[in-house]
Amino acid sequence: DTGVSQDPRHKITKRGQNVTFRCDPISEHNRLYWYRQTLGQGPEFLTYFQNEAQLEKSRLLSDRFSAERPKGSFSTLEIQRTEQGDSAMYLCASSLARASRDEQYFGPGTRLTVT
Amino acid sequence: DQQVKQNSPSLSVQEGRISILNCDYTNSMFDYFLWYKKYPAEGPTFLISISSIKDKNEDGRFTVFLNKSAKHLSLHIVPSQPGDSAVYFCAASVGGNQFYFGTGTSLTVIP
Numbered sequence: 001d002t003g004v005s006q007d008p009r010h011k012i013t014k015r016g017q018n019v020t021f022r023c024d025p026i027s028e029h030n031r032l033y034w035y036r037q038t039l040g041q042g043p044e045f046l047t048y049f050q051n052e053a054q055l056e057k058s059r060l061l062s063d064r065f066s067a068e069r070p071k072g073s074f075s076t077l078e079i080q081r082t083e084q085g086d087s088a089m090y091l092c093a094s095s096l097a098r099a100s101r102d103e104q105y106f107g108p109g110t111r112l113t114v115t
Numbered sequence: 116d117q118q119v120k121q122n123s124p125s126l127s128v129q130e131g132r133i134s135i136l137n138c139d140y141t142n143s144m145f146d147y148f149l150w151y152k153k154y155p156a157e158g159p160t161f162l163i164s165i166s167s168i169k170d171k172n173e174d175g176r177f178t179v180f181l182n183k184s185a186k187h188l189s190l191h192i193v194p195s196q197p198g199d200s201a202v203y204f205c206a207a208s209v210g211g212n213q214f215y216f217g218t219g220t221s222l223t224v225i226p
Contacts, residue, residue: 004158033214042119042204042216043159056213091158097211103149104214106158 025094
């Protein structure tokens with residue numbers, strides 16, 4: 001399977017705990033995106049990387065959220081001191097940025113439940 | 116602020132007929148638009164895209180139309196098939212960087 005993979009698929013945590021999610025993009029893709037999706041909404045942009053550089057972060061991304069892509073391959077998204085409002089599906093997508101097309105390929109997501 | 120809007124949360128169409136899904140946007144700087152399909156428990160799957168320099172792009176049964184003056188995007192599926200039943204999201208970006216998604220339209224194709 002050469003698609004985008006995410007781990008874990010589901011995470012249940014207690015409020016105040018830290019969680020970390022991993023995303024493995026399609027190998028030749030240089031861009032990697034993180035999104036959050038809640039029920040009845042579309043994916044909401046959080047941040048994106050081109051290779052290992054984090055180029056843009058949403059103003060919605062509080063300082064409790066941090067993302068890394070250390071070698072330009074896989075990425076991690078960490079949420080510190082989780083709150084119930086963090087419960088959502090966290091989606092990762094990757095793309096091969098080209099001049100005219102930038103189709104994003106999504107992973108299956110990590111569903112986070114904060115109790 | 117919702118820069119991309121899908122005002123119809125759901126749509127039902129008979130098999131074989133045309134499905135038309137609509138999307139409106141507010142940011143005139145958007146230059147790239149995409150449609151995604153999403154099945155339950157899966158991530159969105161890319162369907163079709165269009166650059167702002169075009170007003171139409173076709174791929175098999177799927178055609179996307181862009182009306183820049185009206186800031187309106189539509190996806191036509193013809194003929195519709197039961198396997199097309201899914202949630203459809205439109206998305207837009209400036210320069211292929213940050214992508215803004217609509218809230219989705221749930222399409223049901225009735226056999």
